[in-house]
Amino acid sequence: MKRLLKWTGWLLLAGVVFGAGFLIGGNFLRKPPPPPPMPTFFSGAESRDVNIEGERSGRVIDVKEGQLIQEAVMDASPGDLIRVFPGTYHETVYVDKSNLTFQGVIQHGKWPVLDGRDSLNDAFLYSGHFITIENFTMQNYKGNGIMGQSGNNFVVRNNRIINTGVYGIFPQFGKNGLIERNTLSGIADAAIYVGMSDHIDVRFNEVFENVAGIEIENCRHALVEYNNVYNNTGGILVFITPGLPIKTCRDVIVRNNFVYNNNHENFGAPGSIVSFIPPGSGMVIMAADDVTVENNIIYGNDNVGIAITDHAFLGSIPADPESEPNPDRVVLLDNLMFNNGNNPVEEVKVLMATKFSKRGPDILAIGGGEGSCIRDRARYRTFGLDGYADCPEISTADVLSYLLPEPAPEDERTLHDLGKLTWYGVCSGCHAYNIRLIGPPVNALQAMYKDNPQGVADYIVNPEKRRPDFPEMPPQNYLTAETRLEVARYMLELEE
Amino acid sequence: MPAPIKNIPPQPIAFQTLLSAAFLIFLFVGCDEVIHVQNEPLRTDFHEQLQLTTDKIELCASCPPGFERTPDNRCLLRTPYQQYQSLGNSGVGGLQTALPAWRDGFSPQQIDLGRYLFFDPILSGNGEMSCASCHHPDKGFSDGLPRSKGLNGEELARGAPSLWNTAFLQRFFWDARAESLEEQALEPLFHADEMNNSPQQLEATLNRHPAYTRLFQEAFPQTQNRPIAVADVATALTAFQSTLISLNSRYDQYVHGYHDALNQKEIEGFNVFRSFVARCSECHTPPLFTNQQIAVIGSPEPDGRSLDPGVAETTGEASLRGGFKVPGLRNIALTAPYMHSGNFSDLRDVVAFYNKGRGHAVPPDEDLRIHWHIWEPNLSEYELDRLVDFLHTLTDESFKPRVPEVLPSGYSAQFLTTLPENPTP
Numbered sequence: 001m002k003r004l005l006k007w008t009g010w011l012l013l014a015g016v017v018f019g020a021g022f023l024i025g026g027n028f029l030r031k032p033p034p035p036p037p038m039p040t041f042f043s044g045a046e047s048r049d050v051n052i053e054g055e056r057s058g059r060v061i062d063v064k065e066g067q068l069i070q071e072a073v074m075d076a077s078p079g080d081l082i083r084v085f086p087g088t089y090h091e092t093v094y095v096d097k098s099n100l101t102f103q104g105v106i107q108h109g110k111w112p113v114l115d116g117r118d119s120l121n122d123a124f125l126y127s128g129h130f131i132t133i134e135n136f137t138m139q140n141y142k143g144n145g146i147m148g149q150s151g152n153n154f155v156v157r158n159n160r161i162i163n164t165g166v167y168g169i170f171p172q173f174g175k176n177g178l179i180e181r182n183t184l185s186g187i188a189d190a191a192i193y194v195g196m197s198d199h200i201d202v203r204f205n206e207v208f209e210n211v212a213g214i215e216i217e218n219c220r221h222a223l224v225e226y227n228n229v230y231n232n233t234g235g236i237l238v239f240i241t242p243g244l245p246i247k248t249c250r251d252v253i254v255r256n257n258f259v260y261n262n263n264h265e266n267f268g269a270p271g272s273i274v275s276f277i278p279p280g281s282g283m284v285i286m287a288a289d290d291v292t293v294e295n296n297i298i299y300g301n302d303n304v305g306i307a308i309t310d311h312a313f314l315g316s317i318p319a320d321p322e323s324e325p326n327p328d329r330v331v332l333l334d335n336l337m338f339n340n341g342n343n344p345v346e347e348v349k350v351l352m353a354t355k356f357s358k359r360g361p362d363i364l365a366i367g368g369g370e371g372s373c374i375r376d377r378a379r380y381r382t383f384g385l386d387g388y389a390d391c392p393e394i395s396t397a398d399v400l401s402y403l404l405p406e407p408a409p410e411d412e413r414t415l416h417d418l419g420k421l422t423w424y425g426v427c428s429g430c431h432a433y434n435i436r437l438i439g440p441p442v443n444a445l446q447a448m449y450k451d452n453p454q455g456v457a458d459y460i461v462n463p464e465k466r467r468p469d470f471p472e473m474p475p476q477n478y479l480t481a482e483t484r485l486e487v488a489r490y491m492l493e494l495e496e
Numbered sequence: 497m498p499a500p501i502k503n504i505p506p507q508p509i510a511f512q513t514l515l516s517a518a519f520l521i522f523l524f525v526g527c528d529e530v531i532h533v534q535n536e537p538l539r540t541d542f543h544e545q546l547q548l549t550t551d552k553i554e555l556c557a558s559c560p561p562g563f564e565r566t567p568d569n570r571c572l573l574r575t576p577y578q579q580y581q582s583l584g585n586s587g588v589g590g591l592q593t594a595l596p597a598w599r600d601g602f603s604p605q606q607i608d609l610g611r612y613l614f615f616d617p618i619l620s621g622n623g624e625m626s627c628a629s630c631h632h633p634d635k636g637f638s639d640g641l642p643r644s645k646g647l648n649g650e651e652l653a654r655g656a657p658s659l660w661n662t663a664f665l666q667r668f669f670w671d672a673r674a675e676s677l678e679e680q681a682l683e684p685l686f687h688a689d690e691m692n693n694s695p696q697q698l699e700a701t702l703n704r705h706p707a708y709t710r711l712f713q714e715a716f717p718q719t720q721n722r723p724i725a726v727a728d729v730a731t732a733l734t735a736f737q738s739t740l741i742s743l744n745s746r747y748d749q750y751v752h753g754y755h756d757a758l759n760q761k762e763i764e765g766f767n768v769f770r771s772f773v774a775r776c777s778e779c780h781t782p783p784l785f786t787n788q789q790i791a792v793i794g795s796p797e798p799d800g801r802s803l804d805p806g807v808a809e810t811t812g813e814a815s816l817r818g819g820f821k822v823p824g825l826r827n828i829a830l831t832a833p834y835m836h837s838g839n840f841s842d843l844r845d846v847v848a849f850y851n852k853g854r855g856h857a858v859p860p861d862e863d864l865r866i867h868w869h870i871w872e873p874n875l876s877e878y879e880l881d882r883l884v885d886f887l888h889t890l891t892d893e894s895f896k897p898r899v900p901e902v903l904p905s906g907y908s909a910q911f912l913t914t915l916p917e918n919p920t921p
Binding site: 220 | 581767
């Protein structure tokens with residue numbers, strides 16, 4: 001008994017000494033954490049009500065199987081609703097008009113299907129503002145399900161997009177857009193790819209068996225929430241990709257998502273950005289700033305739950321000196337993470353060996369970056385988070401949406417500007433005020449058409465040769481009637 | 497004897513006739529034709545005639561097409577694209593998208609002086625080459641050659657880029673080594689292989705010409721009679737180049753709402769162009785059809801030429817080996833042959849290059865970091881033809897400036913030719 005006590009005493013002493021040494025050593029060796037960041041970058045929005053639709057004309061154009069959706073687009077005016085009935089449509093619908101709604105009609109469980117037969121490039125291409133696309137199945141395209149270039153105030157809702165090539169839903173250069181309740185699968189790059197856009201909500205979508213589930217790239221103010229993201233190669237990506245004309249990605253909230261079992265083999269095109277993503281990556285934050293990750297359930301991702309990295313991640317991409325490569329001010333709040341890292345890639349294995357583990361971590365941070373924080377780090381298996389501060393008591397709960405409270409403003413277009421800009425942009429190539437260029441000088445025309453702008457507008461749409469010593473004027477029929485009248489008014493008022 | 501009414505100096509009748517003729521023609525012909533006086537009596541003495549003619553050159557007092565003159569005598573760009581916006585003012589996007597930032601605000605006189613300088617071989621070391629020798633207005637402001645020729649007819653390393661819409665660019669030369677039009681303008685002037693002048697000689701030459709000293713004074717009134725400086729030349733050339741605007745093609749008519757501006761095949765081509773299969777518009781992004789970035793695309797050099805390292809050479813950034821600035825495609829149909837060293841003689845060859853697979857033309861001993869958008873799109877022959885159709889819709893020369901008939905130096909604006917020796921008065 002005495003001996004036992006003695007041994008216990010020695011053991012206790014040894015334990016105390018070891019513990020003290022561990023603490024002291026730890027304090028000496030570990031750098032003090034930087035002060036917690038001020039999370040002022042996510043701004044509250046008043047409501048989640050969607051108010052991004054344009055004014056409706058009340059006109060409805062129905063498209064039935066055997067007809068072309070494109071013909072309805074040609075026929076449509078801003079504000080019209082194009083309803084597409086169940087059936088299969090083999091076409092690329094391009095929309096270079098604004099304020100149109102494309103609405104699939106689902107009858108007895110039958111959907112309208114756009115089928116590219118593996119030979120057409122895209123199902124929908126749009127460039128206009130206020131475009132809504134909902135209730136369609138799109139399949140077997142080579143490029144995209146939906147591709148938007150520069151359209152603001154868009155809604156992409158309740159579509160089923162399967163095997164549409166590179167991307168499923170791809171808005172680019174847009175502002176104020178909602179992508180919700182879509183299901184996407186079999187996409188060789190990102191199923192939902194929001195590129196170089198501002199004020200976007202991506203929510204309630206289901207994405208599986210794609211190379212990337214959801215990618216937010218070079219965007220500002222994006223909210224990704226309530227998505228079901230599973231069995232992709234990489235689940236959710238928030239990237240600054242170098243070499244693009246818009247160089248930043250910041251203020252992104254990723255919350256309330258299921259991100260699990262994203263272990264699909266990588267079938268991305270060789271050389272593509274996503275081809276670098278190791279299978280088993282739940283979430284990857286590359287170079288993006290002010291990214292907040294909160295309340296996600298992240299499990300069963302065999303490589304790593306969340307990877308935070310700089311541009312070194314992209315081994316063989318050319319440098320872009322104008323693109324800041326480090327992820328700064330990443331905020332990791334409460335997330336439920338378990339069973340990640342069961343089969344990490346070699347690089348992660350090597351890193352984790354230094355921690356005497358063969359498993360990949362829940363959270364991995366490699367490369368540069370500053371001002372980041374994590375709450376309750378002890379809940380997770382981590383690597384590389386020593387520089388992360390403990391997050392203050394903050395939450396994104398006040399942010400209901402990143403959509404704008406009012407639609408993004410339309411282009412500024414006053415009638416006077418229209419006349420003036422058209423005068424200089426078009427007419428001034430041939431007409432100057434008091435000198436002859438190709439056509440007669442303006443002062444001569446002013447004398448002819450005093451107080452008669454309509455006369456000018458009528459003449460220029462269908463000109464006839466009047467002056468033997470001048471070349472015949474080509475018809476300006478490409479200008480709208482409104483533009484013709486305004487440019488005529490402007491010309492008659494010119495003083496120099 | 498009646499007192500003389502007033503002592504009027506006698507004026508030669510010819511001069512008065514000339515003056516009134518010039519005035520008339522100014523009214524009805526246009527700024528750059530001011531000195532084109534047909535009634536002028538024939539002079540036997542060439543130099544005397546030259547003096548008279550160059551003395552008549554006046555700088556245009558109104559802005560060129562596309563520009564509005566402000567009350568403080570500056571020319572500001574006006575285009576229907578100013579109705580639109582772009583994300584973050586980036587000037588890239590889709591159809592109705594605003595333009596990126598641009599250079600304007602020069603006076604009409606500076607612009608017109610720049611035009612004279614641009615066409616004047618006096619800017620070169622031996623008086624045989626002008627800016628227009630390689631940037632000819634009738635050849636899309638390029639020269640139709642795979643690689644341009646220098647002062648002695650020797651071939652240079654790269655082709656001459658078009659100057660259309662350079663007002664909107666942030667970087668210049670194929671390898672993006674200059675950051676302003678001024679910087680760009682001076683380099684070929686003083687490069688031994690190109691125009692081979694020197695700042696000292698250029699200043700001395702211009703200051704010897706009474707017409708130029710007068711016109712520079714007019715264009716730069718604030719200089720208070722100081723001699724012409726190289727910087728003034730750069731400013732004037734920049735002023736002129738920034739007015740080479742091409743934004744009124746059939747494509748633009750389509751953008752502004754006239755759907756019939758493009759025919760069905762051209763629209764098909766446009767849809768291929770902007771699709772993520774071909775991905776052309778990812779780098780050649782509207783409205784200028786360039787995103788102004790550097791891209792390594794692995795396009796081949798003509799036979800016998802070694803790989804041009806491009807941006808890697810000027811920046812030292814090895815990962816950009818073979819990288820070049822993405823050129824804009826406005827007026828692209830006018831500027832064959834194509835690519836930095838002119839390897840492709842027509843647009844069909846160019847689009848076919850992009851369809852042949854990532855890195856297919858990279859020399860085996862090179863390890864280029866090819867841009868991720870370069871892949872194997874498997875476009876059909878039909879689609880490649882349509883792409884070419886679409887590229888032809890980007891042609892617009894409606895604001896093409898005129899070539900001056902007489903230059904202040906007395907040289908002819910004929911390219912790569914010289915007038916009688918030693919025309920300097």
